[in-house]
Amino acid sequence: MNMFREALTLLRRPWTDKARTLQMRAFAFFTLFAVAIVGAGILILAMIGVFRTTEQRHLAWMDAEARHVSAAVAEDYASLSMRGVSLARTLADGIHDWAEDQAIAGSQVTAHPELVDALLSQTVGDLLTVLDNTVSSGAFIILDASTSPVSDNPDTKAGLFLKRTTTNSLSSVPSKTYCLRGPADVARANGIELLGQWRRDFDLGGMRLFDKVMTVARSSAGTDLSRLYYWSDRYLLDGNSEYAMLLLVPLIAPDGTVWGLCGMEVSDMLFKRLYSPDATHYPRVLAAFAPTNAGEIDTRVGLIAGNFYLSSQTVGLLTPQAGGGAIDLLASDDKVYAGRAEGIKLYPSDSPFRAEGWAVALLLPKSDWDRGINHDKLLFYGGLIAVLAASLFAALFISRRYIRPVVSALSLVRSQGSTSAAKTQIAEIDDLLEYLAALDQERKALGVENQSLSAELEQTKAQASRRDGTARSPLFERFLRNLGSLSTQERAVFNLYMENRTAHEIAAQLFISINTVKFHNKNIYGKLGVSSLEALKVYVALMKET
């Protein structure tokens, strides 16, 4: 506290008060030094581009993260699409060969419910291979076939749906395959456990997308299979415990018969594990992959990846909103999101489904975006102020430390006198103290001499009055006698002292420096036998009187 009190006292002192500016000068010097160092540091950081504006940095992060997620989604979905097409070709070839072995015409494959289990058992290997080698959470085949015995429900279809809770491609953790739909015997024969929700058959009641893809496949005779795959919206398949996007690829016989569909699923959980954005800066950031229509992004039927995500319903239908500046703003019913959205091409340009647009959006609540930028600004300016404050503190501390010996020495001289002042271990100050001590000694000696001179003067004056001025003291006699030994210059100086001129006036009158006057003084003292200018002046006064 004393340090700051002193600093304030220093600052309050007038600039003209030169005797008190030593610490101020040191403080100013060190402050200037510290500010120069900090300034140079900032200049260097600025030159190498560290200090872009806070918003620019956040935008750069947003752009990079959005590009990264978008590229990953585009690449993975393209790869899955191709693997799905490949799976459909493999399964179709297998079914064709199996039908030939059974002596069944291609168009009649699905008309034999009693052979469905045998047919499905042929497909297990291919489905497991797809599960092992792709980033999918499930693989399936749904035949446009009745089950055995024939169900009353026309929406009941035979098929096989294998699921993995953990995708092999994502983790080295061994994971089991489960059967969600399909004949239990087929599953058990392949060491596959039944899921709790297991049923033998698919109930496609309400699954219009099955009919949609089948219809398109049937009406697109001659179209390459790679143009006929379809990605569903976020969908909860009959009996499935989690929502997923389904890749549906038609199973087409060489004669054009569409046997059914096969494909893979990307579940909510898998999507989250694959595409959760870096949440270091914004814990609530999320990536959404959803259908688009006229600029709107409908995350209600898309997938979302992010820290807080569990239910897709947390975001909703997103509508573009103006006023975001460099960042895109998308508003749902109850919240405004800041982020970036980029269209993803899911289908080839000649696909029957090419009109269906999808987009990947990296989003975070607008309030988080604003808070993040303000936080960084506060951090930057707070840091800057802290560095400057630390510099000032350091300057104050160092200047105080620097000046302390001088202050201490002065204090000692004041309280104890220069002769008894202790050594400070600082050469310059010790020299000064020694000089002051010597000066003190000289002054004391001069005091004694002045006393004796005064006594002599009184004595001489008394003798003169008694003997009519004929008698002089031996010292005065010696003084008068030696006057003749003065040189011309010394005599000139002496004469001016006789006229009561000061040393500076003498120097001015004789056109010599003050040091030359002092030099002559010293010689005059020696020749006339006096020890100081005071003694000289006493004798001069005596001369004038006599």
Added chain:
Amino acid sequence: MRKRMVIGWWVGLLAALSMLPGCGVDDSLDPDAPVTLTMWHNFGGDLQRTMDELIDEFNGTVGAERGIIVSVEAISSSAELQDALAMVLNGDPGAPAMPDITTAYPKTAVHFQARGLLADLDAHFTQKELADYVPAFLEEGRLGDGGLYVFPFAKSTEILFVNQTLFDRFAAATGVTMDCFASFEGIARAAARYYEWTDQATPQTPGDGNQFFSADSWVNLAQAAMIQQGTTLFSGESLVLDNSAYTRIWENSWAPSVKGGFAVYDGYSSDLSKTGDIVSSTGSSAGILFYGDTVTYADGLIEPVKYSVLPFPVMVGADKVAVQRGNGFMVSKSDENRETAASVFLAWFTEPAQNMRFVSQTGYLPVTREAFETYMPRAIDDASNPYIRQMLQTVTTMSQEYEFFITPSFEAFDAISKDYEEQYKAIMLEERGAYLDGDPVDQASSLTKFIERMRR
């Protein structure tokens, strides 16, 4: 004095700097800078939606207010989670990062506790808060140094599931009554009779009878049956099989397993039940939802069925004892902030309101005294699923009549249990194969062979 003051100034300056945003160590929960807790759990299938809804609700309420986000990263079966945790524990190449919260049995958690990887939850709950929980459930989660490392959130016991539709048909034809389910001996006799009866249905194909009973865990069955007889399957950290009590258990299971009646299956009994391959099974009370309300036969025919939920069988003349099952949440040791956040979630998740929502939709039992004593009767009345209602009634009855034991939690327990299960099934299937092939089989020599294998 002066030096002290200078140090004081520096300390003051550093403290002031540390108060600048982002510069200091944040040791408190902050809604503006939420802590994200990763979580693994084993509640997939029908249970997943309940779990998702609860976690969603936490994130949107208490989590949002306190600055906690629970992020589920993996939902797998208990066995898969155990494998994944084993990889984490062993530091295997490619092992995933350990989650902040994961469901685990004490037998798994004990390995993590031994290596100092778990947070002692005693430090995050007051004695008064812990007093709200059923003491036996907390006790099960105390490992090693006695600290609370596995926090209970739902418990179960083993009960007997009976396909009443199939059994009634069998009873009507043979006169076997439901009394057979009171004891293991009764089940074994009924199983032999059922196999014989179903085999006779297709005289043209001898030896194709249906199985009557299976157990989800043969080692749990053996542990319970031993304690029912006043002894234990484990002595210290070793199995004790060469005694009369175990011989009695073996004798009871061997004949139906080898000659027909007991299904020895490498999977959950509910799988077999769904396809009508068994009539009854012992398993976790929480497995009730996996049984469904239909049986799908191999020929595709689907039959609506009804299930009955009965108390765990007892060896004739022995005490009524059943296992106390159910995993808990273990929290990885990290920083104070994350551990506190995890404990906030655990406390919320096990509050009676949330706890009852979870248990009444999943078939588990609550863990707090208040939920157990006050909410349970209401939950039984309100349960929309009739099977859950039956299960809750049965478990409530068992809680009044049965003694419950917890499985040991020494480090080698899991490995020994797994080995027991594998060797038991292997011996029984080998003997079954030999029996079907017409080779001589013998109960006593098979037990000797089993004991020798377990010793190895």
